[in-house]
Amino acid sequence: MNGRAPLLSVRDLVVRYGAITALDGVSLEVGEGEIVAIIGPNGAGKSTLLSTVAGLRRPDAGGISFAGTPIAGGALEGTVRRGIAYVPEGRHVFAGLTVLENLELGATVRRDRAEARAHLESFLDAFPILRERAGEAAGRLSGGEQQMLVIARGLLSKPRLLMLDEPSLGLAPKIVDQVYELVTSLRRDGLTVLVVEQNAGRALAAADRTYVLNAGRVRLQGRSAELTGAPDFDAAYFGLKD
Amino acid sequence: MGNLNPIQILVDTVSVGGLYALTALGLGLIFSVMRLANFAHAELVTCAAYAVFALSGQPVAVAIVASVGTAMVLALATERLAFRPLRSADQTTMLIASFAVSMFIQKLLIFTVGSRPKPVDPLPILAQPIAIAGAQVSLLKLATILACIACLGALTYLLRRTSIGLHMRAAAEDFTMAQLVGVRANSVILAAFVLSGFLAAVVALLFVAQTGFVHPRLGVQIVLVGFVATVIGGLGSLPGAAAGGFLVGALATLLQALLPAELRPFREAFLFLIVILVLLFRPNGLWPAPGLKERV
Numbered sequence: 241m242n243g244r245a246p247l248l249s250v251r252d253l254v255v256r257y258g259a260i261t262a263l264d265g266v267s268l269e270v271g272e273g274e275i276v277a278i279i280g281p282n283g284a285g286k287s288t289l290l291s292t293v294a295g296l297r298r299p300d301a302g303g304i305s306f307a308g309t310p311i312a313g314g315a316l317e318g319t320v321r322r323g324i325a326y327v328p329e330g331r332h333v334f335a336g337l338t339v340l341e342n343l344e345l346g347a348t349v350r351r352d353r354a355e356a357r358a359h360l361e362s363f364l365d366a367f368p369i370l371r372e373r374a375g376e377a378a379g380r381l382s383g384g385e386q387q388m389l390v391i392a393r394g395l396l397s398k399p400r401l402l403m404l405d406e407p408s409l410g411l412a413p414k415i416v417d418q419v420y421e422l423v424t425s426l427r428r429d430g431l432t433v434l435v436v437e438q439n440a441g442r443a444l445a446a447a448d449r450t451y452v453l454n455a456g457r458v459r460l461q462g463r464s465a466e467l468t469g470a471p472d473f474d475a476a477y478f479g480l481k482d
Numbered sequence: 483m484g485n486l487n488p489i490q491i492l493v494d495t496v497s498v499g500g501l502y503a504l505t506a507l508g509l510g511l512i513f514s515v516m517r518l519a520n521f522a523h524a525e526l527v528t529c530a531a532y533a534v535f536a537l538s539g540q541p542v543a544v545a546i547v548a549s550v551g552t553a554m555v556l557a558l559a560t561e562r563l564a565f566r567p568l569r570s571a572d573q574t575t576m577l578i579a580s581f582a583v584s585m586f587i588q589k590l591l592i593f594t595v596g597s598r599p600k601p602v603d604p605l606p607i608l609a610q611p612i613a614i615a616g617a618q619v620s621l622l623k624l625a626t627i628l629a630c631i632a633c634l635g636a637l638t639y640l641l642r643r644t645s646i647g648l649h650m651r652a653a654a655e656d657f658t659m660a661q662l663v664g665v666r667a668n669s670v671i672l673a674a675f676v677l678s679g680f681l682a683a684v685v686a687l688l689f690v691a692q693t694g695f696v697h698p699r700l701g702v703q704i705v706l707v708g709f710v711a712t713v714i715g716g717l718g719s720l721p722g723a724a725a726g727g728f729l730v731g732a733l734a735t736l737l738q739a740l741l742p743a744e745l746r747p748f749r750e751a752f753l754f755l756i757v758i759l760v761l762l763f764r765p766n767g768l769w770p771a772p773g774l775k776e777r778v
Binding site: 294296315316317319320321326328332334335336337341344345346348349393397 | 645648649651652655656658659660661662663664665666667771
């Protein structure tokens, strides 16, 4: 964290769905240029955390600040304008639009049209399958191709923070390798990444730091290398300690 | 009507179907971005028609501009005053609100201008028939067909080739995801209302020119059939709405031409029977929107 102010800072966040408390006072920080993972079992509150930062839900308590400015409330379309690209779980491609149109939508907030176009071309070069099928409906791509498409779409907004929710879900191991290769390659461009995963091994391997979430609370946190094989890791992950 | 000259039937079919197609598209645009079945669309048509009536002494260009302006301004006003405050409400609430807006404007019209039909003939020049391949075809019907083709072409261009069109299609598929990539909710919704107002005015002009009357329930007549067309075509699918409009228009015209004279007064009953049959076998319509299909 280099002692600088973090890019994203979440303080004592509480989110409830009716009587159920999904997040029960979660705090975390993501520094500029870091890759941070949030892992935990199903229902731990991981996706709720990302979607709240993205502006899809309002916190019941606590605060979120991005680049030193509090965010919460305001129109949803402001999220990406702040510099946060959110790739939700389940590969939300615009299925009826073409692959190219999906990518163009990623650059909606760009003012530098020529650079955005070149940026888009660079993704078509990096993923030849996307160029090959640029004119086809995105819904006809395979799961892995759709995952690459939505990540590329998110990156085309030129975000400061990329938030990925379960990018490996439902994908073949080989495809998951490619997804994580892409994620780690982003570090070279100085991008900050916050990734939520159920696939703990993958996340720990890719992330600088990891938070273990269970039942709405952070149970364990630290450098990924140190968490791997830590004696209390399993207990934290499966919620055996409180 | 009533003769079986194929050219005549074709022209009738396309001119009636085109009007329903434009009506269905006006409804479909709003439904696709807001999931709102906007019954107040009827009053956009009615008020645009009354604008033509109010300016019947003026040059026809003035009447056309005024009617387009009236429908667009009214569309934007209903969005701002009635639908925007309810945007996060559920679909039923918005549907009821659109009924309320519809009834309010309709009763206001009856209160201010009366319920009796009033004659209006904005384009008398188009009344004369011309002969095509032995059939007598009115210029008005040809103009209707041309206007429909022009509107369909312009709308297709706008939706397929412009960035606001891309944003509208994205919002129609997944509004939340569209906002997350930065599409502004207000822009796409306002664009949809402006376009639906424009289409309502075109429908009003052509319909008034064909029937020669305005009355406060004029819009309701057309828009009810327009709804049937969108449902047959597939709710939420714009090509489906246009195709459904043409289909319903074609059915109505063919029934009129082919039914024995004593059954013609019951034309609508036969039309809706066919509609029921279509929906029994294709409950999502003939050309359902991909986004809606997934949710079923």
